[in-house]
Amino acid sequence: MLKLFRFLKPFRMMVVFVLILTFLQTMAELYLPTLMSDIVDIGVVKGDIPYIWKIGGFMLLVACGSMLASVGASYLAARSSVGFGKIVRGKIFSHVQNFSLQEFDQLGTASLITRTTNDITQVQQVLTMMLRMMVMAPMMCIGGIIMALSKDVKLTLVFVVAIPVLILAIFGVVSKGIPLFRMIQKKIDKLNLVVREGLTGIRVVRSFNRVEHETKRFDRASLDLMETSIKVNKIMAGLFPLMMLVLNLSSVAIIWFGGIRIDHGHMQVGDLMAFLMYALQIMFSLIMLSMVLIMVPRAQASSVRINEVFAMVPTLKDAEQLQRSNMRKGLIEFDNVTFSYPGAEKPAISNISFVAHPGKTTAIIGGTGAGKSTLLNLIPRFYDVDSGRILVDGVDVRQLSQEDLRSKIGFVPQQALLFTGSIADNIRFGKEDAADEEVRHAAEIAQAADFISQMEDGYDSVIAQGGTNVSGGQKQRLAIARALVRKAEINLFDDSFSALDFKTDAKLRAALKQETAQSTNIIVAQRVSTVMDADQIIVLDEGQIAGIGTHRELMDTCEVYREIVSSQLSEEEIA
Template sequence: MLKLFRNLKPYRLLVIAVLVLVFFQSLSELYLPTLMSDIIDTGVVKGDTAYIWNIGIFMLLVALGGMVCSIGASYFSSKAASGFGKSLRAKVFNHVENFSLEEFDKLGTASLITRTTNDITQIQQVLIMILRMMIMAPMLCIGGIIMAVSKDATLSLVFIVVIPGLALAILLIARKGMPYFKAIQLKIDKLNLVMREGLTGIRVIRSFNRIDHEKKRFQAANLDLTETSIKVNKIMALMMPIMMLVMNFSSVAIIWFGGLRIDSGHMQVGDLMAFLQYAMQIMFSLVMVSMMFVLIPRASASAIRINEVLDMVPIIKDAEVLKPATGKKGYVEFQNVTFSYPGAEQPAIQDISFAANPGEVTAIIGGTGSGKSTLISLIPRFYEVDSGRVLVDGTDVRDMSQEELRKKIGLVPQKSVLFTGTINDNIRYGKEDATDEEIRHAAQIAQASNFISEMEDGYDSVIAQGGSNVSGGQKQRLSIARALVRQAEVYIFDDSFSALDFKTDAKLRAALKQETQESTVIIVAQRVSTVLDADRIIVMNDSQIAGIGNHRELMETCDVYREIVYSQLSEEEIA
C-alpha cells in the first residue's frame, strides 16, 4: 500500500496541512483535562468564581480552536484522498489501455472493473482515516500517558496491565481477519463477473429460458460473498466489546485506586478527574488504531490487487529503434507465422505464409476454429507472434510503433461494437477530424445512409449503450462506415457481412471495390458468396493454409474449398 501512496505527491501540501491541523487538534484535546483539573482544584475547592470564569472561557477558546482544526483536517484529508483516488484510477486506466489482449485474458474484464472501482475506493477510505489518525492516535496515546504520569505516577501503573493486553487483542483479531478480506475482494470479482454476464447476455438467457439458472448462479456467488463478509464482521465485531470492557474496567480501577490515593492525601480530586480523562484518551487512541486495523487489512488486499495491475508489463511494446516503412503502402505479408494462445496445447495458426497487395481483395475462408480471426488479429499486433514475421508496408510490425501501425488499418471486428453517443460520434470514432461530408460518404458506401435518414434525428440520432437500439445488420454497417471514414491503407473485415442480406452484401462489396482501389482489403468470411470475386482466397483448415488461389483455381486444386462451396451453393450457382 505504501507503494501506491507515492501518488500522493501532487497533494503533499494538503497532506502537510492535515498533519499540522491534527497536531494542534491533539494538543487542544490533551490540554483540556489539565484546565478542568485546575478549575476543580483551584476554583471550585477554594470558591474562586473569577478563576473559574477565566479558565472556563479559556477552555472554550481551546475547544473552539480544536474544533476548527478538526473541520479543516477533515476537509483537507477528504480533498487529498479524493484527488489520490482520481489520480490512481486514471493511472490504472491508462496502464490497462496499453495492455495487449493477452493481459486482458489473464486478468479478466470483470476483475479489472472491480480493481479500478471498488479496490481504489477501499484504499481512498483508509487514506482519509490514516491522514486523520496517524498523528492523532500516537499523540493522544503518548501525550495522554505523559500527562497521566505527571498527575500521578503510581496510579499510572494501571496502564502497564491495560495497554499491552489491549494491543495484543487488537493484533490477534486483525491477524485472524486479514485472509478473509483478501477472499472478499476475489468474491466481489466473481459476483461482478456473474452480474456482468447476466446483464450482457440477457437476450440469450431469456431465449433459452435460463433465467432460473442465472438466478441460482447469482445467488450462489452472492451467498458466498455474504457468508465470508459475515465471518470477517463477526471477528471484527469482537474488537469493540473488548475495547469497551477494558475501558470500563480501567475506569473502575482508576476511580477505586484514585479514591484511595485522595483519601491518603497523595492526590487531589481535580487530578483524578483529569487522570480519568487522559485514560479515556489513551483508550480512545487505541480504539482509533483498532478501527484502522479493521480497514487496513482490506485496503492492503486491494492494494496488492491494484499493484498487480500496475506491475503487469505489457508483453507488446514498441521497439526501442523504430524503422520506417520501406515497401508499398498497404502491402501485408505473413512469413512462416506461428502463434499459440497462452496455455494452449496446439498453435492457433501454424506456418502461415501469404501476401496481400494494395488494390486487391484477399479473402480468408475456413471452418469454425480454423484460425481465421486469430490470423488477422496479428496484423494490428493485438498479439505477438511466436515465430515468423508479419510485415506491413514491407516492415515487421514489431519494428513499428503501435500507434503508427494502427493508423494504417481500418478494422471491422467480428462482434460489432458501438459506443454511447450519436451516429456521427460513432462514425467519427474512426477519424477524429472527419468532416460531415466524409461521414456521410462513408455511411453511403457502407449502405447505412438509408436507415440513418429514416431515423428521427438522422446522423444526430443517439446510439444506446452497446448499440441496443439498432439491429445487428445496422450495427455492422455503422462499424464498416467507421472503418471506411479512416481512409486506411489496409482494411480488415472480420466476418463483417454475416448479418447482411445477400442484396445489401452484394451492393456493399461493389461499393467497397470502387472505394478501396488503392488499399489492401482482407475479408474473413463464412459465406462463399462473399469471397467468390476476391483476387485471392486463402483457405484455412486445422490452423494451417489448405490452399491459396482464386475461386476457379481452388475448385480444381483444394478439396477443403470444394467441400465448403458444395455445402453452401447449388449446382447452378457454382456453374
C-alpha cells in the first residue's frame, strides 16, 4: 500500500496540516482530564466557586479548540484522500489504455473495472482513517500513559495486563482477516463478471430461456461472496466485545485499587477521576487503532491488485529509435509472418506473405478460425508478431510510433461498437474535428444517411448504451462511417458487411470503391459476393495461405476457394 502513497505528493501540505491539527486536538483532549482533576481537588473540595468558574471556562475554550481542530483535520483528510483516489483512478485508466489486447485477455475486463472502482475506493477510505485515527491513536495512547503516570505510577500497573491482551486480540483477528479480505476482492471480481455477462447478453439469455440459469449463476456468485463476508465479519465482530470487556474490567480495577489508594492517602479523588479518563482514552485509542487495522487488510489486498495493474508492463511499446516513413501511401507488406496467441498450442497464422497496394482492394476469405481477423489485428499492432515483419510504407510497424501507425488506419471491427451519445458524436469518434458536411458525407457513403434522416432528431439522435436502439446493420454502417470520416490511407474492414442485405452490401461496396480509390483497402468477409470484385483475394486455411489471386484465377487454381464458392453460389452464379 505504501507504493500507492506516492500519489499523495500533490496533497503533502494538506497532510502536514492534518498532522498538526490532529496533534493539537490530541493535546487538548489530554489536557481536559487534568483540568477536571484541578476543579475537583481544588474547587469542589475547598469550595472555591470562582476557581471552578475560571477553570470551567478554560475547559470550554480548550474543548472548542479541540472541536475546531477535529473539524479542520477531518475536512483536509477527506480532501486529500478523495484527491488521491481521483489521481490513482486516472493513472490506472491511462496505464490500461496502453495495454495490448494480450494484457486485457490476461486480467479480464471485469477485474479491471473492479480494480479501478471498488479497490481504489477501499484504499481511499482507509487513507481517510489513517490520516485521522492511525495518527491520533498512537499519540493519544502514549500521551495518555504519560499523563496517567504523572497522576499515579503504581496504578498504571493495570495497563501492564490490559494493553497486551488488547494487542494480542487485534493481532489475532487481523492475521485471520487478511486472507479472507483477499478472497472477498476476488469474489467481487467473479460477481462483477457474472453481472456484466448477464446484462450485456440479456437478449441471448432470454432467447434461449436461460433466465433461470443466469439467476442461479448470479445467486451462486452472490452467495459465495456473502458466505466469505459473513465469515470475516464474524471474526471481526468478536474483537469489539472483547475490547469492551477488557475496557470495563480495567475501569473496575482502576476504581477498586484507586479507592484503596485514596483511603491510604496516596491519591486524591480528582486524580482518580483524571486517571480513569486517561485509561478510557488509552483504551479507546487502541479501539480506534483496531478499527483502522480491521480495514487495512482489505485495503492491503486491494492495493496489491492495483499495484499488479501498474506493474504490468505493456508488451507493445514504441521502439526507442522510431522511424518515419518517407512515403504516405499505405503500402502494406506481410513478410513471412507467424503469430500465436499466449498459451495456444499452435500458431493462429503461419508464414503469411503478401502485399496490399494503395488504390487496390485486398479481400481475405476462409473458414471459421482460419485466422482472418487475427491477420487484420496485426496491422494496427493490437498484437505483435512472433516472427516475420509487417511493413507499412516500407517501415516495420514495430519501428513506427503506435499513434503514427494508427493515424494512417480507418478500422471497422468485427463487432460494431457504438458509444453513448449522438449519431454525429459516434461518427466524429473517427475524426474529432470533422465538419458537419464531412459527417454527412461519410454517412452517405456508408449507406447510413437514409435511416438517420428517418430518425426524429437526425444526426443529433441519441445512441443508447451499446447501440441497443439501432439494428445490427445500422450499427455496422455507422461504424463504417466512423472509419471513412478519417479519410485514412489504410482501411480495414473486419467482416463489416455481414449484417447488411445484398442490395445494401452492393451499393456500399460501389460507393466505397469510388471514395477509397487512393487508399489501401483490406476486407475480411465470409460472403463470396463481397470479395468477388476485389483486386486480390487471399484464401486462408487453418492459418496458412491456400491461394492468392483474383476470383477467376482462384477458381482455376485453389480448391479451398472453389469449395467456399460452391457452398454459397449456384452453378449459374458461378458461371
